[in-house]
Amino acid sequence: MKLMDYHIHNRRCGHAVGEIEDYVKVAIEKNLKEIGISDHFPLGAILDDPQFKEIIKRASMEVKEFPYYIKDIKSLKEKYKNKIKVLISTEINFATPGRALTRQKKILEPFMDDYDYLLGAIHDIKWHESPVIILDPREGSEALKKYGIEKINLEYINKLIKLVETNFFDVIAHFDNNRILFRPDKPNYSPNIWQKLLDLLDKIKNKGMAIEINTSGTLKGIGSQFPDDKIVKEIIRRDIPLMLGSDAHRPENIGYMFEEFIEKAKKWGLSHLCAYEKREQRLVKI
Numbered sequence: 001m002k003l004m005d006y007h008i009h010n011r012r013c014g015h016a017v018g019e020i021e022d023y024v025k026v027a028i029e030k031n032l033k034e035i036g037i038s039d040h041f042p043l044g045a046i047l048d049d050p051q052f053k054e055i056i057k058r059a060s061m062e063v064k065e066f067p068y069y070i071k072d073i074k075s076l077k078e079k080y081k082n083k084i085k086v087l088i089s090t091e092i093n094f095a096t097p098g099r100a101l102t103r104q105k106k107i108l109e110p111f112m113d114d115y116d117y118l119l120g121a122i123h124d125i126k127w128h129e130s131p132v133i134i135l136d137p138r139e140g141s142e143a144l145k146k147y148g149i150e151k152i153n154l155e156y157i158n159k160l161i162k163l164v165e166t167n168f169f170d171v172i173a174h175f176d177n178n179r180i181l182f183r184p185d186k187p188n189y190s191p192n193i194w195q196k197l198l199d200l201l202d203k204i205k206n207k208g209m210a211i212e213i214n215t216s217g218t219l220k221g222i223g224s225q226f227p228d229d230k231i232v233k234e235i236i237r238r239d240i241p242l243m244l245g246s247d248a249h250r251p252e253n254i255g256y257m258f259e260e261f262i263e264k265a266k267k268w269g270l271s272h273l274c275a276y277e278k279r280e281q282r283l284v285k286i
């Protein structure tokens with residue numbers, strides 16, 4: 001079976017290694033059918049305060065780089081068209097309030113005809129009385145102590161609901177990224193939070209969005225892919241399309257643990273994976 005990897009970074013973001021072409025070459029070696037380039041969308045679009053300059057540099061490419069990023073993928077798409085399908089995407093950090101999305105859309109706009117799919121992702125949470133809490137284990141233990149598990153999970157899910165309600169993204173990347181804060185343990189969802197999560201899955205199903213199986217979870221020490229098995233089973237039960245992404249920040253991590261995941265999920269009833277082209281979703285039998 002030839003697979004697709006839809007979540008790939010490159011050295012432009014400041015914390016990955018290798019040119020996009022290096023990733024394309026490894027994907028060909030690994031016999032992938034499609035590779036979706038989805039580097040971090042410029043954080044500078046929503047965070048332009050000079051005090052964050054260094055953080056921004058290590059988080060994503062600069063705003064002025066974005067047109068060149070798209071241009072590079074387009075030329076690789078052409079160069080390797082007989083060997084692999086190269087898709088154009090970007091991982092957009094969803095930030096509330098809505099004004100942030102408006103600013104992001106302005107930069108995305110000139111290339112709207114080029115994207116094959118857009119990934120929406122959450123990397124931090126914040127509510128009115130809290131500071132920005134980055135979903136990172138170092139910051140996490142402090143935040144967990146201060147606000148408690150229930151509040152953190154609730155605010156994460158509330159932000160996911162807002163992301164889905166924008167109707168802007170095709171796929172949700174690393175769906176339960178809140179788990180990073182609990183590493184190496186799993187978050188214990190209260191009945192209230194779990195119900196909210198199930199209601200959100202129903203909403204995602206109705207909107208026709210897809211959810212990413214992000215296999216980097218295992219590399220990040222949380223014990224499995226994002227989302228966790230328990231959520232994956234609920235996704236499969238609802239027939240919500242699943243898309244595979246390694247979140248590779250090194251070329252050798254392309255397709256990481258894909259076969260293992262498929263083997264496991266087939267037992268739970270997974271029969272198709274989802275693919276995209278020009279923002280049209282289709283299902284591919286596995």
Ligand SMILES: [Zn+2]
Binds near residue numbers: 009040249
């Ligand atoms: Zn990254």
Ligand SMILES: [Zn+2]
Binds near residue numbers: 091123173174
């Ligand atoms: Zn991400």
